[in-house]
Amino acid sequence: MKNKDWFTEWFNTKYYHILYKDRNDNDAQLFMKNITEYLRLPKTAHILDLPCGKGRHAVYLNSLGYQVTGADLSENSIQEAKKFENEKLQFYVSDMRAPIEQSYDAIFNLFTSFGYFDDDHEDLLILKNIKNALYKNGVFVFDFLNATFVKKHLVTEEVKIIDGIQFDINRAIKNGFIYKNISFFADEKQHEFTEKVKYLDVKKMIDYLENVGFSIEHIFGDYELTDFNESTSNRLIIVAK
Ligand SMILES: C[S@@+](CC[C@H](N)C(=O)[O-])C[C@H]1O[C@@H](n2cnc3c(N)ncnc32)[C@H](O)[C@@H]1O
CATH class of the missing domain: 2.60.40 (Immunoglobulin-like)
Known part of the structure; x- marks a missing residue:
């Protein structure tokens, strides 16, 4: 039997959630509040949180009044997230390499949920799927580590x-x-x-995004939305359309 990919196994364990429990809801909520204000996202917007884990961003976005869908490969995480479902908040299991069926006003890929695959084509496939699932003028928020830092x-x-x-x-x-x-x-x-996360620095990320037809609107360097600085920022947060 083929070994499971590391990301299929590890993120589906309870130990992953224990190790990262300090990256808590406060960080997630501060970031979501700041970014939705910056984007001036109307409350009628439908947001896809991909991948959503146990839904810590999605649940908070829904509490702000948004319609939110969360999808993740981890069955255990989605099972947990489903406890919070309501008529404007849904979760489902999905692989982000598969085409996204609905269209969205905004898609968020948060907390280093990218760069897991050896082949660059798979990275590009995910970005293409996201681009194709956005309405015209839809926005993509991409929150990755700053590899240089x-x-x-x-x-x-x-x-x-x-x-x-x-x-x-x-x-x-x-x-x-x-x-x-x-x-x-x-x-x-x-x-x-x-x-195992691919070493993708800001230049490579911009190349990736432009390659699939995105244009870069802004680059932030932390959850307070300070402008990105390659040598001092701990995050690479790209807003693209
Ligand atoms: C670092 S976690 C972040 C989760 C969430 N965004 C958060 O901030 O809590 C990465 C997530 O990516 C999911 N994942 C990994 N590979 C995936 C894939 N191919 N398709 C969908 N989700 C995937 C994992 O199950 C895990 O929940």
């Missing part, structure tokens, strides 16, 4: 203890990817996962 400040070894679990983390940049190896003992077993 990550490289400059790479913490190669780190130990985090969360909910009584000791996560031993090792990071490396090689062969065009940023690797984060995570090993820990939990539920009477030793576990090991490796996150």
Whole structure:
């Protein structure tokens, strides 16, 4: 049997959510409030959060009055997110490499949910799907890590203890990817996962987006929406149409 891709397995575990629990709802809500105000998105807008994880951005966007759809590959995350569904908030399981069936006023790809595939064509396919699913004048918000900043400040070894679990983390940049190896003992077993995200800097991201027909409206460098600076920003947030 073919091994599952790392992103199919790791994001579907409870341990992923434990490790990242400090990247909390406050960050997500601050960002969503700022970006919807910046975009002046009318409350009638239909937003797709792709991929949405357990729906922390989608649920908040819905509480602001928007119609929101969230989609993710992780069945466990969608099962959790579905608990929040209402007539203006829906979730479903989907692979972002598949064409998107509906059209949207805005599509958000948040918190480094990109760059998982070896082949650049798969990255481009996702961006094409997003472009095709936007109404004319629809907007794409793309929130990725700032690869240049990550490289400059790479913490190669780190130990985090969360909910009584000791996560031993090792990071490396090689062969065009940023690797984060995570090993820990939990539920009477030793576990090991490796996150592998493509080293995509701002120039490459702009090339990708322009290649599929997007034009760049603005680039921010953090969730407070400070302008992007390649050497000091911790995020790369591109608004494209
Ligand atoms: C870093 S998490 C971020 C999730 C969410 N945006 C958030 O901020 O909580 C990345 C998400 O991408 C999802 N994912 C990975 N590969 C995917 C794919 N091919 N199609 C759809 N979702 C995918 C994972 O299941 C995971 O929930």
